[in-house]
Amino acid sequence: MSNAINRQFKLAARPAGAVKATDWNRTEEAVRAPAEGEVQIQNLYLSLDPAMRGWMNESKASYIPPVGINEVMRAIAVGKVTASNNPKFAVGDHVTGLLGVQDFAYSSGQGLTKIDPKLAPLPLYLGTLGMPGLTAYFGLLEVGQPKAGDTVVVSGAAGAVGSVVGQIAKIKGARVVGIAGGADKCRYLVEELGFDAAIDYKTENVAEALKTHCPDGVNVYFDNVGGDILDAVLTRLARGARIVICGAISQYNNTTPVKGPANYLSLLVQRATMTGIVVSDYYDRAAEAAMVMAGWIQSGKLKTREDIVDGLDNFPKAFDMLFTGANNGKLVLKVA
């Protein structure tokens, strides 16, 4: 490693609206030996997640501090230990954690979790067996609480979180309607993942389509997008509906204020609930959930799809795909 170079993407400026190339600063530094107690990790795959856009904003009211200007951009990754001064980690161990958009990361070991590359392909630890999968699992089951026969609607349904939400809802005996952008994604939801119906928000009137596909109303809505789609679903709630607020990707690049849900008084009319979820609250139960989902994957009940972009230098371009909806499945950047 003595002559190796560590490429890093740092946050150069806080973006206003969509992220521009100039908001990133690509730098290089020499790879150094780990300090006392440290682990040196070579990143193999980086996870690209919508939440990263929120980490770039100077906001006091978030669940995690923002990334500082000139700091390496925060990202979850899987990597391999290449040097260790920490007795808990040995060279060759595979690990996952917040390792950042770079070739090599250094860690005290805190927040670093060992993973087994024989149990599942590495990118899966960034998707269904990682943060997005755990978000889907706990958000749906703990907050949404679907019952057999319920109608469950999920937006961003072809994404890393939404596709798992819909499939778990099917496993639990619910009728599942996915909202996604484009005919290909909608076909994938119904034909590959077994959703009961899919709504293409790019070509269909979502409120009208919900009337057709949810004749008895919506019992659980798992919201990844906010905006007009959230408002449309609010008009179709069943009595006692549960809305899980997981994200609002339609609003993340706003330069105007967030669009609040104008139809929120449906919560009153339908005695419904809208609840936010942050996955880190459930990390103490992550192993349990990953085991259950690994079982579903092995038995073919839970399908996964990764969209893997090659090369760290493609990070800015790949990141943009999240917001144009260009990715098909969990978006992962292959680093090494």
Added chain:
Amino acid sequence: MSNAINRQFKLAARPAGAVKATDWNRTEEAVRAPAEGEVQIQNLYLSLDPAMRGWMNESKASYIPPVGINEVMRAIAVGKVTASNNPKFAVGDHVTGLLGVQDFAYSSGQGLTKIDPKLAPLPLYLGTLGMPGLTAYFGLLEVGQPKAGDTVVVSGAAGAVGSVVGQIAKIKGARVVGIAGGADKCRYLVEELGFDAAIDYKTENVAEALKTHCPDGVNVYFDNVGGDILDAVLTRLARGARIVICGAISQYNNTTPVKGPANYLSLLVQRATMTGIVVSDYYDRAAEAAMVMAGWIQSGKLKTREDIVDGLDNFPKAFDMLFTGANNGKLVLKVA
């Protein structure tokens, strides 16, 4: 009763925005004998409630059908049975129910509840021991679930619902901050009802005042008003906060779309919940709640205030007071 006249206020037109005098049609008809199985009731006091504004709109998505054009305006009242062809009710019985804005009502007995005028003054059955009090009781305790030491914020705090919410929260050991319009109401909340603080939304910056009075954030917010005040409270939620959506009086006279809560993503950041309540879901437990609250009233822990306007013909003027905030306490119209 043979020569008595029944004055009635009927809905003449669906109002756009604030209700105008021409939206009402005052008519008179002769008082008739009750039909087979019917009870004839002379209304003594009418309840004026913000919810009545919603009943005037042609809306499919409500918890109760709208009042029809040329129908007597729906209202809760207390009255006295003046003639009966129903064995369950005798002349002289005092009753409460949806008796309408008129001197005399006829009922099959369904939805009619006998009340005891010796236990409490009659207007109290329209306020703290009636629909507003039950709304406060079940909305706060079942949905808001305040714990001792929690900070509870309530808007419309000097109103029929809000004043009871705040006092019950105090009884349960919470710190209570009320939001109301005007120095007199704010003084009343703190000096008479024992609230810990009051915010005058007409002269104060609500978000700033919440910072001062809720240094550890808001654990429970009971919302009667919606709009900018809901948005301000959303910025001050504590982790795991519960928002009870009871009403949105700031939006009821809108001619533009309802203003959705732009800061709703605080629900995500704070893992908070926003839940609607409709009091009729709890009517099977009304007697239990009324008994508990009657005990608090007798022991001086729960204070009530009624603002009684005299005369059925003052109905349109009195109704407007709800929306200008001119009333002090539960607004009641004395009919006879």
